[in-house]
Each structure stands twice: as C-alpha cells, then as structure tokens.
Amino acid sequence: MENLPERLRTSGATEISKKLKGISGGRISDVATGFGGFINTLMKMLKNYDCFVRIEISGKDLESAKKQFKGQPVEFLEMDALGI
Numbered sequence: 001m002e003n004l005p006e007r008l009r010t011s012g013a014t015e016i017s018k019k020l021k022g023i024s025g026g027r028i029s030d031v032a033t034g035f036g037g038f039i040n041t042l043m044k045m046l047k048n049y050d051c052f053v054r055i056e057i058s059g060k061d062l063e064s065a066k067k068q069f070k071g072q073p074v075e076f077l078e079m080d081a082l083g084i
Contacts (some may be wrong), residue, residue: 005041017045025049031081032056036065039074049073055081 025046030039033054042052051073056062059078066076 005037020045021047023047027051027053029053029055033065034061036068036074039069043072051075053077055079057081 020042023046025042025048027050028042030036030052033039033056036054039052039054042049053075054062054065054069055077056065057078057080062076062078065074
C-alpha cells in the first residue's frame with residue numbers, strides 16, 4: 001500500500017489499512033501526538049473524518065505541528081493527558 005510508511009508495509013498493516021478505509025472517524029483524538037505521524041497516516045487511510053484533536057504536553061511540539069497542519073481540520077490542545 002503506497003500510503004503506508006515503508007516500515008509498516010511488511011508488518012501486517014495492509015490488513016489494518018483495508019479496515020480503516022471503511023471507517024468514518026468523526027472527531028479523533030491523538031494523545032501524546034509528538035510530530036503527528038500517526039495523524040498523517042490516518043488522514044490518508046480513513047474513509048472520512050470530521051477533525052483530529054492533537055493533545056501534547058509540549059508547547060514547542062504543538063507550535064511546530066500548527067505549521068505542519070495549517071489549513072487542515074486539526075485542533076491543538078496543550079495539556080497533560082494524565083489529567084483527563
């Protein structure tokens with residue numbers, strides 16, 4: 001699957017990818033999102049979605065992510081997910 005990162009193509013992720021293409025995600029949270037690689041993958045794989053909510057404790061990572069996801073349906077929350 002060309003949409004999957006190289007390291008996932010041989011890991012059984014192809015089957016997961018096929019399942020994700022049938023899922024409408026709605027509003028999706030990504031906790032400890034880091035640089036957003038997982039969100040990028042889900043954006044390519046899901047049938048559709050409303051938006052992603054990125055939760056990250058590091059304000060520095062979030063500022064970088066805001067530039068990366070500018071104009072895309074992604075919300076940003078700086079917080080400690082343990083407090084949720």
